[in-house]
Structure formats: structure tokens, C-alpha cells
Amino acid sequence: MTVTSSQIQPSESQCVPRHVAIIMDGNGRWARGRGRPRTMGHRAGVDAVRRTIEASCHLGIEYLTLYGFSTENWKRPETEVSDLMGLLRLFLKKELATLHKNGIKIRIIGDRTRFADDIRDLLAKAEAQTRENTRLNLTIALSYGARAEITDAMREIAAKVATGELSPSDISEDLIEQHLSTAGIPDPDLLIRTSGEQRISNFLLWQSAYTEFVFEDVLWPDFDRSHLEQAIDNFAGRERRFGAVI
Ligand code: IPE
Ligand code: IPE
Ligand code: MG
Numbered sequence: 001m002t003v004t005s006s007q008i009q010p011s012e013s014q015c016v017p018r019h020v021a022i023i024m025d026g027n028g029r030w031a032r033g034r035g036r037p038r039t040m041g042h043r044a045g046v047d048a049v050r051r052t053i054e055a056s057c058h059l060g061i062e063y064l065t066l067y068g069f070s071t072e073n074w075k076r077p078e079t080e081v082s083d084l085m086g087l088l089r090l091f092l093k094k095e096l097a098t099l100h101k102n103g104i105k106i107r108i109i110g111d112r113t114r115f116a117d118d119i120r121d122l123l124a125k126a127e128a129q130t131r132e133n134t135r136l137n138l139t140i141a142l143s144y145g146a147r148a149e150i151t152d153a154m155r156e157i158a159a160k161v162a163t164g165e166l167s168p169s170d171i172s173e174d175l176i177e178q179h180l181s182t183a184g185i186p187d188p189d190l191l192i193r194t195s196g197e198q199r200i201s202n203f204l205l206w207q208s209a210y211t212e213f214v215f216e217d218v219l220w221p222d223f224d225r226s227h228l229e230q231a232i233d234n235f236a237g238r239e240r241r242f243g244a245v246i
Contacts, residue, residue: 015236017189019063020056020228021211023203024048026195026219033219039083044221046091055225056136057102059232063137063185067203071111071145085119088142092122096129103135109181110144139185146205153179182207190235194220194227212238 024045031041049066056064069084076084099106106126115123123142156179160166166175177183188204188211196217200208214231216223239246 016060016232017212017235018061019065019186019188019190020061020231021065021067021188021191021204021208022052023067023191023193023197023201024220024223025193025197025201027221029195030219030221038080041219041221042084042087046087048221048223049091050095051224052228053099053104053136053138055228057104058225059228061136063139063188065139065141065182065185065188065204067141067144067201069110069142069144070202071143071148072202074114074143085116089119089122092119092126096122096126099126099138100130100133103133104130105133105135105137106130107137107139107185108142109139109149110142111148112143114143137185139182141203144181145202147202149181150206152181176206180206187211190214190231192216192228192231194218194223210240210242212240 027041027045028038030044031038034040053064074081108123108127112120112123153176157166157171157175161168182204187207187209191208191211192214194216196215198215212235214234216227216231218227
């Protein structure tokens with residue numbers, strides 16, 4: 001990433017969504033189209049991650065949430081999972097200093113108990129080092145599944161009810177929200193999925209209740225600022241009603 005603090009300017013547009021979430025899909029197809037192994041697609045996907053973080057800073061997006069690896073992705077062949085872990089390790093080691101310098105606050109959501117110890121340490125370090133940053137809130141969903149997240153929240157709440165810390169009548173939407181891994185993060189305004197697939201694949205089920213969806217045909221490794229701007233333009237033309245009459 002080459003962006004410097006002085007280059008980062010909030011967007012002039014009034015229509016930039018506060019929170020953009022992205023399902024980064026299509027790495028495998030990108031590689032297949034070039035006759036290359038899937039891992040080449042994942043490697044190229046990391047460059048698109050860098051570009052997207054940089055573009056989000058330039059556009060004045062406050063929250064960017066990236067779906068990097070789902071709970072279900074553990075079902076992939078061992079070699080692919082291990083390649084992805086290698087890329088994650090490399091990304092965290094190589095990019096943390098630059099992300100920190102650029103004022104990016106990193107938060108990880110998902111089940112990190114499934115990661116190797118050294119990756120868990122790198123994730124904790126990334127969060128700790130960038131905790132005070134305020135330019136862009138970058139949330140990376142890793143080993144994340146929304147159903148697992150909601151299940152965990154329910155278990156925690158049930159335990160509090162069992163000990164008497166909470167009563168059933170205390171359970172509200174706000175309370176549930178506070179027990180999700182995204183506690184404190186506003187709901188996504190815009191969700192982009194690349195690669196032409198039109199499904200949510202167990203991402204942010206609770207949080208996306210009133211999110212606007214944009215599906216783009218571009219494969220993730222080809223995603224750049226123009227695709228992000230296209231999605232934002234599309235979003236700007238939507239009429240959000242939240243169930244009310246406008
Ligand atoms: C997204 O690309 C990356 C991850 C899910 C880790 P895919 O690997 O799903 O690529 P396709 O969908 O097979 O093309
Ligand atoms: C969703 O993509 C998960 C990520 C992008 C990390 P998948 O490629 O795993 O989703 P499906 O299997 O096509 O639904
Ligand atoms: Mg996919």
C-alpha cells in the first residue's frame with residue numbers, strides 16, 4: 001500500500017456510505033481463467049485488498065468490512081487452506097506497519113481459536129497496535145460465519161440469564177447487538193459482492209437487515225477503485241426506506 005496520510009482526503013460526495021462491507025469472491029475463477037492454480041488467484045486477491053483499503057481512505061469511508069475467510073471455507077482442500085493461511089500470515093507481517101502509519105484501526109471478527117498460534121498472535125498484535133487509530137475502521141472477517149456468531153451471542157446471553165445477571169425481559173435488539181462480534185460497529189450501509197454470485201454466504205446476517213446490496217460481475221483480483229466508485233454511485237441512487245413511507 002502506498003497511500004500516505006497527507007494523500008488521504010475525505011470524499012467530497014455526500015453520498016458515500018459510512019460502512020461498506022465486501023464479500024471478496026472470484027479468486028479461484030480468476031486463476032482458472034488464466035490457467036493458473038487457485039492460489040495465484042488468492043495472491044492477486046491480496047493486491048485488491050490493498051487497493052480497496054487505499055481507495056476507501058480516499059473516498060472517506062469510515063468503516064470497511066472485508067469477508068476474508070468463512071467458517072465454511074475450512075471445508076476446502078487442506079492445501080488451499082494452508083496457502084490462504086500463508087497469505088494471511090504474510091499480509092499481517094508485511095502490511096501492519098503501513099496500515100498503522102495510515103491511521104487504520106484493525107478489528108478481526110470470527111472464530112480465531114481455529115488459527116495457528118502464530119497467526120492468533122499476529123491478529124492480536126494488529127488489533128492492539130492500531131487500537132487508537134481513527135482514519136478508517138477496517139474489520140476483517142476471518143473464520144467468520146454469521147450463524148455461529150449469533151449462536152455464540154445467544155449462548156452468552158443464556159448463561160447470563162442462568163446466573164441471574166439478566167432476566168428474559170432484558171433481552172432486546174440492542175442487547176443482542178452488544179453480544180455480536182461487531183458490537184459498536186454501525187450496520188453496513190452498502191454490501192458489495194464480486195464475481196457475479198448473488199448470495200450472502202453466511203455473512204453479517206443480523207447486521208445486514210437494511211443494507212443495500214450491489215452485485216458486481218468483476219472477479220475480486222480485478223477489483224479496483226473504479227468498481228468501488230461504481231457501487232457507491234449505484235448506492236447513491238437507492239431510496240432507503242427502512243420500512244417507513246417516505
Ligand atoms: C474468494 O474467492 C476467496 C475466499 C473465499 C477465500 P474464491 O476462492 O471463493 O473464488 P471462486 O469463487 O472459487 O472463484
Ligand atoms: C464467501 O465466498 C466467503 C468469502 C468471500 C470469504 P465463498 O466462495 O466461500 O461462497 P460460496 O461457497 O460461493 O457461497
Ligand atoms: Mg467463491
